[in-house]
Amino acid sequence: MEATAKTTHKQQLSQSKNKGGAPKKKVKRELIIRIRMTATERFYIDSKAKTAGMRSSSWLRAAAKSAIVVPRLTDDERRILWMLAELANNLNQLTKLAHQLGLLTVARDCSKILNEIDITLKHLNNHDRKSDNG
Numbered sequence: 001m002e003a004t005a006k007t008t009h010k011q012q013l014s015q016s017k018n019k020g021g022a023p024k025k026k027v028k029r030e031l032i033i034r035i036r037m038t039a040t041e042r043f044y045i046d047s048k049a050k051t052a053g054m055r056s057s058s059w060l061r062a063a064a065k066s067a068i069v070v071p072r073l074t075d076d077e078r079r080i081l082w083m084l085a086e087l088a089n090n091l092n093q094l095t096k097l098a099h100q101l102g103l104l105t106v107a108r109d110c111s112k113i114l115n116e117i118d119i120t121l122k123h124l125n126n127h128d129r130k131s132d133n134g
Contacts, residue, residue, distance in 0.1 A: 073124070081124055088117045 037045075049059035073081065091110050098107040 077124060081121070084117055084121055084124075088114060088121070091117070 045060065046056050049056045052059055054062070091114050095107055095110040095114065098104075098110060
């Protein structure tokens with residue numbers, strides 16, 4: 001019976017003894033990502049992190065969580081973009097011909113259609129499009 005009392009007393013001593021140092025982190029970051037960047041890009045990241053009062057690595061983690069990724073154009077969107085570009089070229093040729101021949105009404109109609117195509121192209125090229133994921 002004495003033997004068990006001694007082992008539990010030793011266990012209590014070892015558990016209560018503080019070894020010092022920093023406390024253990026709840027989430028241990030074990031993985032490392034290495035990226036190549038220019039000095040300008042590094043300066044930009046460091047200055048933004050400093051402004052936010054953070055380390056660069058913490059700022060990058062926070063930025064990665066809140067970043068909005070703009071997806072590339074799908075095959076359908078590229079096909080539509082190509083068709084719109086062809087239509088815009090054809091209408092531009094028609095407008096030029098209408099101006100040369102003096103067909104003012106045709107030139108106005110073609111200009112309206114060209115303007116609509118231009119608006120559609122700008123919408124497709126807009127980098128603020130939201131992705132389907134978020």
